[in-house]
Amino acid sequence: MRTHLGSASLLLAGILVAAPGSALARAKITVVNANAPGIGFNDPTPATPLATNPGTTVGQQRLNAFQFVADFWGKHLDSDVEIFVQATFEPLACNATAAVLGSAGALTVFRDFPNARYPGTWYPGALANKLAGEDLDPAVGPGTGNDLRARFNANLGQPTCLAGSGWYYGLDTNQAANQINLVVVLLHEFAHGLGFASFASGTTGALFAGFPDVYSRFYFDNSTGKSRIDMTDAERKASAVNSRNVVWTGEEVTEEVREVLQPGTPFLTVNAPASIAGRYFVGTATFGPALTAAGVSGPVELARDAGGSTLGCTPLGAGALAGKIALVDRGTCTFNVKARNAQDAGAIALVVADNVPSALPAGLGGVDPLVTIPAVRITQAAGAAIKAALPGVDASLLLDMKVRAGADPAGRALLYTPNPFESGSSVSHWDTSATPNQLMEPAINADLTISVGEPRDLTKSLLEDIGWDDEEKKHERKKKRQQDREHRRGD
Amino acid sequence: MDGISRTLTRVGPIGLIAAALLLLPSTPLAQTAANARVQDDDDATAGATAAVDGDGKLRAPTREEREDLSRQVEQLMNRSARSAAAATPTATTRGAVMAELDESYDSLTLARVADGKPQTRCVETPQEAKAFLDGRLATPSKPAARPLEVE
Numbered sequence: 153m154r155t156h157l158g159s160a161s162l163l164l165a166g167i168l169v170a171a172p173g174s175a176l177a178r179a180k181i182t183v184v185n186a187n188a189p190g191i192g193f194n195d196p197t198p199a200t201p202l203a204t205n206p207g208t209t210v211g212q213q214r215l216n217a218f219q220f221v222a223d224f225w226g227k228h229l230d231s232d233v234e235i236f237v238q239a240t241f242e243p244l245a246c247n248a249t250a251a252v253l254g255s256a257g258a259l260t261v262f263r264d265f266p267n268a269r270y271p272g273t274w275y276p277g278a279l280a281n282k283l284a285g286e287d288l289d290p291a292v293g294p295g296t297g298n299d300l301r302a303r304f305n306a307n308l309g310q311p312t313c314l315a316g317s318g319w320y321y322g323l324d325t326n327q328a329a330n331q332i333n334l335v336v337v338l339l340h341e342f343a344h345g346l347g348f349a350s351f352a353s354g355t356t357g358a359l360f361a362g363f364p365d366v367y368s369r370f371y372f373d374n375s376t377g378k379s380r381i382d383m384t385d386a387e388r389k390a391s392a393v394n395s396r397n398v399v400w401t402g403e404e405v406t407e408e409v410r411e412v413l414q415p416g417t418p419f420l421t422v423n424a425p426a427s428i429a430g431r432y433f434v435g436t437a438t439f440g441p442a443l444t445a446a447g448v449s450g451p452v453e454l455a456r457d458a459g460g461s462t463l464g465c466t467p468l469g470a471g472a473l474a475g476k477i478a479l480v481d482r483g484t485c486t487f488n489v490k491a492r493n494a495q496d497a498g499a500i501a502l503v504v505a506d507n508v509p510s511a512l513p514a515g516l517g518g519v520d521p522l523v524t525i526p527a528v529r530i531t532q533a534a535g536a537a538i539k540a541a542l543p544g545v546d547a548s549l550l551l552d553m554k555v556r557a558g559a560d561p562a563g564r565a566l567l568y569t570p571n572p573f574e575s576g577s578s579v580s581h582w583d584t585s586a587t588p589n590q591l592m593e594p595a596i597n598a599d600l601t602i603s604v605g606e607p608r609d610l611t612k613s614l615l616e617d618i619g620w621d622d623e624e625k626k627h628e629r630k631k632k633r634q635q636d637r638e639h640r641r642g643d
Numbered sequence: 644m645d646g647i648s649r650t651l652t653r654v655g656p657i658g659l660i661a662a663a664l665l666l667l668p669s670t671p672l673a674q675t676a677a678n679a680r681v682q683d684d685d686d687a688t689a690g691a692t693a694a695v696d697g698d699g700k701l702r703a704p705t706r707e708e709r710e711d712l713s714r715q716v717e718q719l720m721n722r723s724a725r726s727a728a729a730a731t732p733t734a735t736t737r738g739a740v741m742a743e744l745d746e747s748y749d750s751l752t753l754a755r756v757a758d759g760k761p762q763t764r765c766v767e768t769p770q771e772a773k774a775f776l777d778g779r780l781a782t783p784s785k786p787a788a789r790p791l792e793v794e
Contacts, residue, residue: 245712245715245716246712247704247708247711247712248704248708249703249704249705249708249755249756250704250708250709250712250753250754250755250756250776251712251753251754252712252715252716252751252752252753253752253753253754253763254751254752255746255749255750255751255752256749256750257744257746257748257749257750258744258748259743259744260741260742260743260744261741261742261744262735262739262740262741262742263732263739263740264738264739264740265735265737265738265739266737266738266739268739274742280739284737284739286737288735288737288739288741289735289741301746301749308754314754314756314761317754317756317761329760330760330761331761332754332761332763337752337763340752340765341750341752341765344749344750344765349748349750351744351748354767354768355768360742361732361742580750580767581765594764594765594766594771595762595763595764595765596752596763596764596765598760
């Protein structure tokens with residue numbers, strides 16, 4: 153016996169009928185309520201109906217949010233086989249200021265099934281069913297096996313569980329600053345369960361049960377020139393921390409990168425000396441002017457105060473850095489204080505060298521409306537290389553408009569492969585440099601909209617690359633892209 | 644095996660661990676009023692128990708709270724057993740090969756308070772969870788994102 157969401161689906165019908173495109177759902181995704189009576193989805197606690205969620209109990213509003221996400225994904229995917237999501241709201245680990253919000257993933261994987269596009273390749277259950285055109289789960293027969301699992305925290309917002317916060321159950325993005333949007337988190341987690349995930353071990357590089365997964369077929373390491381499926385375990389492990397050098401090669405995503413990701417990636421380009429010439433990643437600042445395509449160029453000078461400190465925390469002398477790009481070390485004072493001191497000394501830009509090792513520089517936080525020069529952070533290693541080459545370093549700080557934010561120079565979307573591995577997740581997210589923020593970045597950012605496809609998001613395209621596509625629609629999209637390209641050439 | 648039995652078999656051991664954790668004595672929580680302003684700093688928050696600071700803003704987790712939750716998350720994720728946890732693949736009647744995934748293959752979304760607001764992050768390893776809870780995951784360069792560090 154399965155507990156379906158009959159009442160929730162009916163309640164939502166009015167909302168969904170009004171939503172554009174909702175009547176065109178191509179895959180049916182059913183939420184299976186696995187909660188016992190009186191708890192979770194069946195919590196009878198009265199709730200005030202929201203503009204977009206008419207539920208009158210907490211349980212009902214939870215059901216509505218889940219089914220909304222199921223229907224939302226359903227209208228973006230194609231499958232003749234119903235997809236079942238085993239769902240619960242239950243108490244999960246938390247304390248007053250931090251919490252597990254929830255977890256989700258595929259329940260089964262299949263390989264070498266009828267119509268599989270790649271032999272010897274694991275597919276998540278729902279996708280395998282779609283490609284096979286039938287429910288492949290042999291244990292319980294067609295239509296009865298669950299494909300995804302989703303467990304979410306029923307205690308959020310209570311005094312013992314992220315007190316002062318709580319779920320926002322609206323089917324929009326009108327959450328208050330202290331609330332967490334359940335729909336957005338669910339959209340993200342459902343995507344993992346639908347196939348935005350690798351099943352290989354991130355810590356050892358070992359494949360799942362000796363075979364690659366379909367996700368890994370589109371994972372490519374620019375440094376080694378190898379696809380993840382062609383790597384040894386050791387190479388996979390090394391590639392998982394090869395920051396900003398791993399890309400997604402799927403055609404659908406690559407086509408959409410130019411529509412979705414903004415042009416412009418910030419770099420510090422060292423023009424001379426030749427021994428260290430090249431582009432260095434930078435973290436940009438929340439204060440001061442944004443970097444521009446024209447950028448600023450000049451000699452780099454290590455800024456020292458009267459006492460010889462290179463921290464930039466005290467005045468550096470009026471005019472001492474006129475026309476120079478000031479290089480200082482991170483530490484002791486805030487970034488905007490360093491920027492003000494460099495600016496007051498006549499510098500045209502500030503470069504802060506990190507004081508801890510990292511593969512990529514983080515941004516510079518802070519607020520100061522009086523800072524008028526651009527400021528960036530570089531890694532500790534880059535800082536050491538530049539210092540060793542001083543004097544005589546000439547550099548430019550600019551936004552390279554040919555490289556989209558979150559893509560490599562060839563226009564392929566970057567996957568998240570942070571170094572060290574322990575400070576970041578495995579390879580199953582977009583890189584955090586993607587702009588605008590993407591649903592499938594590891595951080596579920598507060599500015600996300602309810603969107604999984606272009607012009608805002610790349611998630612749907614990735615799922616299409618692994619097999620959630622429709623041949624007819626694919627052909628139409630290709631034709632339109634070709635026309636668009638010809639149109640642009642004509643202009 | 645009927646549908647509900649199938650559902651229960653797939654709840655798995657992690658669900659049981661989660662239930663067991665709920666029975667453990669909880670850490671000091673928000674019932675105690677501690678109205679002194681607290682910062683996102685280990686020393687300043689040591690011993691603090693209220694979830695809001697003196698200004699009524701959500702406060703960052705204390706070291707004790709972070710470590711407590713990190714331990715629980717590690718038990719939940721049990722990532723080190725990922726490969727070993729994989730069920731033995733079995734041949735299906737339709738000629739395919741199938742394997743069940745336990746919860747060590749799920750992604751996990753966490754929340755912590757920073758700058759008075761909840762931050763959320765999807766993690767896939769206990770190490771990443773700990774780094775997030777410790778506030779060590781500053782966002783690399785991106786105009787749309789607010790970095791964590793100011794100095």
